[in-house]
Amino acid sequence: MVLKEACIENTTNLAKVILAGANRIELCDNLAEGGTSVSYGVAKYVVHFCHQKNVRVMAMVRPRKGDFTYTKEEIAMMCEDILMYKKVGIDGVVFGCITNSKQLDKPAIKQSMKAATGVEVTFHMAFDELIETEKLQAIDWLATQGITRILTHGGDGTKLPKEIFMNWRKYIDYAADRIIILPGGGIKSHNLEWIIKETGATEIHGTDLFGEH
Numbered sequence: 001m002v003l004k005e006a007c008i009e010n011t012t013n014l015a016k017v018i019l020a021g022a023n024r025i026e027l028c029d030n031l032a033e034g035g036t037s038v039s040y041g042v043a044k045y046v047v048h049f050c051h052q053k054n055v056r057v058m059a060m061v062r063p064r065k066g067d068f069t070y071t072k073e074e075i076a077m078m079c080e081d082i083l084m085y086k087k088v089g090i091d092g093v094v095f096g097c098i099t100n101s102k103q104l105d106k107p108a109i110k111q112s113m114k115a116a117t118g119v120e121v122t123f124h125m126a127f128d129e130l131i132e133t134e135k136l137q138a139i140d141w142l143a144t145q146g147i148t149r150i151l152t153h154g155g156d157g158t159k160l161p162k163e164i165f166m167n168w169r170k171y172i173d174y175a176a177d178r179i180i181i182l183p184g185g186g187i188k189s190h191n192l193e194w195i196i197k198e199t200g201a202t203e204i205h206g207t208d209l210f211g212e213h
Contacts, residue, residue, distance in 0.1 A: 002196050003203040005058070005182070007031070010042055014049065017209075024056045026094060026122075026205065033065035034125075037081050044088040056091040058122055061112070068098050068126035075108045079115035092119045092148065096126025103131065104138055113145055120148040122182065128153045139175055149180035151205055161186045161195055168199040 006022035008014055009031040017025070027046050028035035037060055038046075050057045061078050063070075070078070075097070082093050093116050097108035113121060123142050127150050130138055142150060154167035161183075168183045175181050184205030187195055192209060195201065 002201065004209050005184075005203060005205045006209060007035070007184075007205060007207045009035075010038060011046060014046060018050070018053055018055050020209075022055065022209070024058060024091075025050055026058045026060065028060040030065065031207070034062075035060045036062045036065060037078075040084055040088065043085055043090065047089045047091075051089065058092040058094050058120065059085045059090050060124070061085070061093050061095040062124075068096050068129065069100050069105070070097055070108060075111055078112055082112065082115040086116075086119060090119060092116075092121060094122040094124050094151070096124040098126050098129060101131075102129055103134060104141060106141070109142075109145065113147070121146070122149045122151050123147050124151045125153055125157070125184070127151070128156060135171075136174055139171065139179060139181075143175065143179040147179060149182045149203065150175075151182045151184050153185035154183060157185055159186075161191055165195060165198050168195075168201065172200050 003023045004021060005024040005026055006017035007026040007028060008017060010029055027038055029038045030036045043059055047057050061081050063074050063077050078095060085093055095112055097105040099105045154164040171181045180203055182203045182205050183195060183199060183201050187204055187206040188208045192204060
């Protein structure tokens with residue numbers, strides 16, 4: 001069975017997407033800005049609510065909108081947020097750190113991974129901003145760091161799934177079960193099954209996976 005991860009803003013639609021079949025929640029705030037970290041109170045409530053229904057929770061760790069190139073101070077803030085999320089029983093965290101030259105910020109990722117010890121980690125769509133020729137190498141490196149999955153649009157986020165599904169397929173084939181590739185972006189109830197078939201994905205991410213076909 002393919003795991004369906006629903007991305008929600010704060011607690012909006014939380015009960016609805018679980019009732020409709022979400023297996024996992026990605027918890028964010030400010031989705032219009034690409035998602036930022038939620039507060040302690042929101043995280044605590046959502047974890048308690050979801051765990052009662054046997055649904056796992058992944059929390060976005062992103063201190064601000066904008067790019068994914070962070071200062072040392074921001075990385076320290078992100079690590080504190082990760083530790084806070086762990087205190088409320090989060091199942092995993094979602095973050096991504098890259099440099100101004102569009103490469104993985106390996107020191108920042110390693111620092112964040114240390115804070116995240118004991119929970120799952122998703123490297124989010126910062127992956128899509130990497131230099132195209134280095135994305136496969138990035139999959140190699142992220143897989144060695146204990147990261148559970150990579151969430152990716154399969155492109156720059158402006159194209160429809162029918163235009164970039166082959167990129168998801170390429171990443172999934174290349175990862176070869178070393179790390180999960182999580183397709184996200186433009187995936188809805190009407191194209192969900194087609195994307196699963198064409199890409200071989202074992203997990204799917206979206207904000208509208210449970211509407212009418």
